[in-house]
Amino acid sequence: MWWERWRIAVMLAPTLLIIVVLFFGSLGYGFIQSLGYQPNIGNYSISLDAYSTVMFSERYSEQFWRGLRLTFFVSLASTAIAAGLAIACALLLRQTFVGKRVATFLFQLNLPVPHLVIAIGIIFLFSNSGLLARAAAQMGWISAPSDFPVLVRDTEGISIILAYLWKEIPFFGIIVLAILQSVGEDYEDLARSLGANGWQRFRYVILPLIMPGLLSSSIIVFAFTFGTYEVPKLLGVRFPEMLPVMALEFFLNPDLNARAEGMALSMIIAVIVLALVVVYMWISDRAIRQT
Amino acid sequence: MTHVVLQKLNKVYPGTTQAAVQDMHLDIPSGQLVALLGPSGCGKTTTLKMIAGLIHPSSGDITFDGASVLPIPAERRGAVMVFQNYLLFPYMSVGQNVGFGLKMRGVPQKTINQKVIEMLELVKLPNIANRRPKQLSGGQQQRVALARALITAPKVLLLDEPLSNLDAHLRDEMRELILSIQRQLGVTMIFVTHDQEEAVLLANQIALIFEGVLQQYAPPDVFYRQPISERAARFFGGVNFIAGTRRGDRVTTALGDFVFNPAGKDSAPEGAVTLTIRPEQIVLQPADTRNSIAGRIRARIYVGTYTRYKIVLNDGSEIEATRPGDVGSLEEGDAVRLAFPEDRIWVVAQR
Numbered sequence: 001m002w003w004e005r006w007r008i009a010v011m012l013a014p015t016l017l018i019i020v021v022l023f024f025g026s027l028g029y030g031f032i033q034s035l036g037y038q039p040n041i042g043n044y045s046i047s048l049d050a051y052s053t054v055m056f057s058e059r060y061s062e063q064f065w066r067g068l069r070l071t072f073f074v075s076l077a078s079t080a081i082a083a084g085l086a087i088a089c090a091l092l093l094r095q096t097f098v099g100k101r102v103a104t105f106l107f108q109l110n111l112p113v114p115h116l117v118i119a120i121g122i123i124f125l126f127s128n129s130g131l132l133a134r135a136a137a138q139m140g141w142i143s144a145p146s147d148f149p150v151l152v153r154d155t156e157g158i159s160i161i162l163a164y165l166w167k168e169i170p171f172f173g174i175i176v177l178a179i180l181q182s183v184g185e186d187y188e189d190l191a192r193s194l195g196a197n198g199w200q201r202f203r204y205v206i207l208p209l210i211m212p213g214l215l216s217s218s219i220i221v222f223a224f225t226f227g228t229y230e231v232p233k234l235l236g237v238r239f240p241e242m243l244p245v246m247a248l249e250f251f252l253n254p255d256l257n258a259r260a261e262g263m264a265l266s267m268i269i270a271v272i273v274l275a276l277v278v279v280y281m282w283i284s285d286r287a288i289r290q291t
Numbered sequence: 292m293t294h295v296v297l298q299k300l301n302k303v304y305p306g307t308t309q310a311a312v313q314d315m316h317l318d319i320p321s322g323q324l325v326a327l328l329g330p331s332g333c334g335k336t337t338t339l340k341m342i343a344g345l346i347h348p349s350s351g352d353i354t355f356d357g358a359s360v361l362p363i364p365a366e367r368r369g370a371v372m373v374f375q376n377y378l379l380f381p382y383m384s385v386g387q388n389v390g391f392g393l394k395m396r397g398v399p400q401k402t403i404n405q406k407v408i409e410m411l412e413l414v415k416l417p418n419i420a421n422r423r424p425k426q427l428s429g430g431q432q433q434r435v436a437l438a439r440a441l442i443t444a445p446k447v448l449l450l451d452e453p454l455s456n457l458d459a460h461l462r463d464e465m466r467e468l469i470l471s472i473q474r475q476l477g478v479t480m481i482f483v484t485h486d487q488e489e490a491v492l493l494a495n496q497i498a499l500i501f502e503g504v505l506q507q508y509a510p511p512d513v514f515y516r517q518p519i520s521e522r523a524a525r526f527f528g529g530v531n532f533i534a535g536t537r538r539g540d541r542v543t544t545a546l547g548d549f550v551f552n553p554a555g556k557d558s559a560p561e562g563a564v565t566l567t568i569r570p571e572q573i574v575l576q577p578a579d580t581r582n583s584i585a586g587r588i589r590a591r592i593y594v595g596t597y598t599r600y601k602i603v604l605n606d607g608s609e610i611e612a613t614r615p616g617d618v619g620s621l622e623e624g625d626a627v628r629l630a631f632p633e634d635r636i637w638v639v640a641q642r
Contacts, residue, residue: 096305186378189345192365193372194392195443204391208382 027270034263041256050260054268060261066240074157074232074242075225078164079218085165086172087210091202093173094180108170115167119234122163127152152235157242159235168221172214179213180206212284219280223273243269292321293355293369293446293479295342300351302337302503311337313503315351319481319496324473326494327483330526334503335483339449342481344368355446366395369446375456377436379424385411385435386420392443410438413475414468430461434468441472450482454489466492487514487527499523520639521565529567530611537564537638545606546584551636559640566638568631570599573612575621577630586610588625602627 035046055064093104110118125131133148142148152159191205229244236242241249243265250262300315312334319325327335340346342353344365352359360368371392379388387394389410390403398406411417414434424432433453440448453469454462470493473480484490490497491511499506499514507519518524521532535544537559542549549566577583586602589609597613600621604610612629614621621627 186374186376187380189340189343189365190372190374190378191391191395192345193343193368193370193449194439195366195395196391197366197395200395204395205380208380 030263031267034260034267036260038256038259043257043260050264051268054261054264063239063241063246064243064265067243067246070157070240071226071243074160074164075222077157078161078168078225079222081161082165082168082221083172083214083218086169087176087214089169090173090176090180091206093177107173110167110170111174113167115163115228116230116234118166119163119231122159122166122235123152126159126162153237155237155240157232157236160232160242163231163235164221164225168225171221172217175213175217176210179210183209215280215283219276222276226273227269292477294321294357295319295447295479295481296352296354296357297338297342298352298354300338300341300353301349302334302341302346303349310334310349310503312341312348315500315503315505317498317505317508319479321356321479322473322477323495324470324480324482324493326490326497327481327500328487328490328497328526329485329500331485333500335485335500336451337503338500339372339451339481339483342447343370343372343449345372369443370449371440371443371445371447372449372451373433373436373440373453375452377429377432379427379432379435379439381424383424384420385416385422385424385427388424388435389420389438389442391439396443406442407438410442411435413441413472414438430457430465433457433465437469437472441476441478445478448478448480450480452484452486452489453482454492455484455486462489462492469493499526515569517637518567518639520642521567524567524637524639528569530570531568531573533566533608533610534641535564535566535638537561542566542636542638546604546608549582549631549636550633551631551638552633553638559638563641564638565641566631566636568636570611570613571597572632572635573610574630574632575600575612575614576628579630580628581630582633582636583628583630585626585628588621588623588627591621591623600627602629 032046034050035048036043036050037046054060089107093100093107097103123130127133128146128148128150130145130148130152133142133145136142136148137145151162187205187209188201191201196204227244229242229248232242232245233248236245247262247265247269250258250265253259253262295317296319297315297317300312300317301310302312303310315334315338317325327338329335337346341348344360344363348361353361355369360370379385380391383391386404386407389407393403393406394400407420408417411420414437416431416434416438419427419431419435424435427435433456450469454465457465469480472478482493491514494511496508497511497514498508499519501522506523507514509517514523514527518527518529521529524532533544533546535542535549538561540551540553542551542564544566551566574583584604586604588600589603590599590601592599592601597615600612600614602610602612610629
């Protein structure tokens, strides 16, 4: 019966249709706009001018390339540091100790908190008029709160990284904890009995076992931090700007011609993220085939 | 070859009051193959892990060749464990798995490669060093796990349920392999199992453990002939138990008096005892009627190599006897006489 053969495909079709229309539709429409095709303002021609303007024009090129570097730096640093700290926390949290339940609860507390709230929290804590600056001044460690090191709205994106760490450490942590719990401690016991010391057990046993899960969550975190604008908009500086904020400003420009540059920038971000997803899939496919 | 002694070993896990292992004393001569046997949760794996150094005892001592090993961490103790589910590292090749212990010791790669080949030949799996664990059968995985443990030349090899995951054919193969390796290398081996058949197949000595307490430590045949208690006898397949009172070498039961010959290995004091005899030791339709009772066959079960008879006795109780093959013409409902040979009866104290 044809129905039996096509049943699952037909049942999945509505969901797949929504995903395909939303993903490829918006991506396709955005791509066309990035080529300058905007009938609503009378632009019918197609060119790569918007890409060239964003990347190579005297007006935007420095902002673009420095923004790209900053975006890479912030995304890579926040992903790598969060993953590293999360592994350390997960390894501690799986031990038996007094107050474990409270510690685990506090560790995961940030998960439901929106990034925006965390960004505001960072301002309250780390800005020159924030709690830490005032406390440091009160203690006499600095003469005035304004002497506190610039951690918020700094050119290196430190406050943005801090905000992402605050949010992503528990995200990585619960994934690593779940993997460690599902794997159990037998592999480590075995390695120990075969002569592996603490570092060797981490390097040759724990790390390879958690790596597939860690890689997939790293890609999620990297893609998110690379493409989102709320936190860098609140905590970043005007120059250099992270690419998503730069794209947002093109969109918010009252001149509708700037929409093409905004779309071109979004396409560049999308291509970079997609390229990373492909790399991830290649790595995870290799990992799966090996196991 | 290492002489292992457990001295008054205790383990109480945090948050519990019941000891997982209690006053365990075990002397394992070098080069022996000893089974820690008992039901699930009896403390045998805890004992094994304490020997390996993976669990620290609450009190007591463990010595290798007379020296305490408690201060020595697991990674330097030389007691290597082979886990029940083999635990080959899935992200490594077979060769990398086998060479793992040497790599951890900083042995040069060239030497590791050579030793890996030797070990894989020892477990009769040459030419598979480049394969992945998932490409191996269960039996092959276990051999690789054994090779991985042996490559480090352990003082003591600890095996967790070494035969229980294998089917009957592979069990025989693995048993022979383990025994031949043990003979070849002379390494002291200790394994845990809940399966008395596995213990009997492999071990020189069996330590029977119930609820963390060592019940009996003896060669396998002793558990069949002279079990320490009714429970030990039941664990080894004993099914015939008759309550009675012992006076010297005579046991008076509701079925009559039985004379037995304890052969100097008495296990029960005078007074209330339980008489036990294995089904294969009962003589059906004996020529000599001493030590015999009457019964009627309730069920006859042909098992191929032997036939099992369930026999109802005069007091309504039931006893089981077996005969090799399908000898004779005893049928269900037949009246039958059963004799208990004096030297096959064993009595244990009632507890």
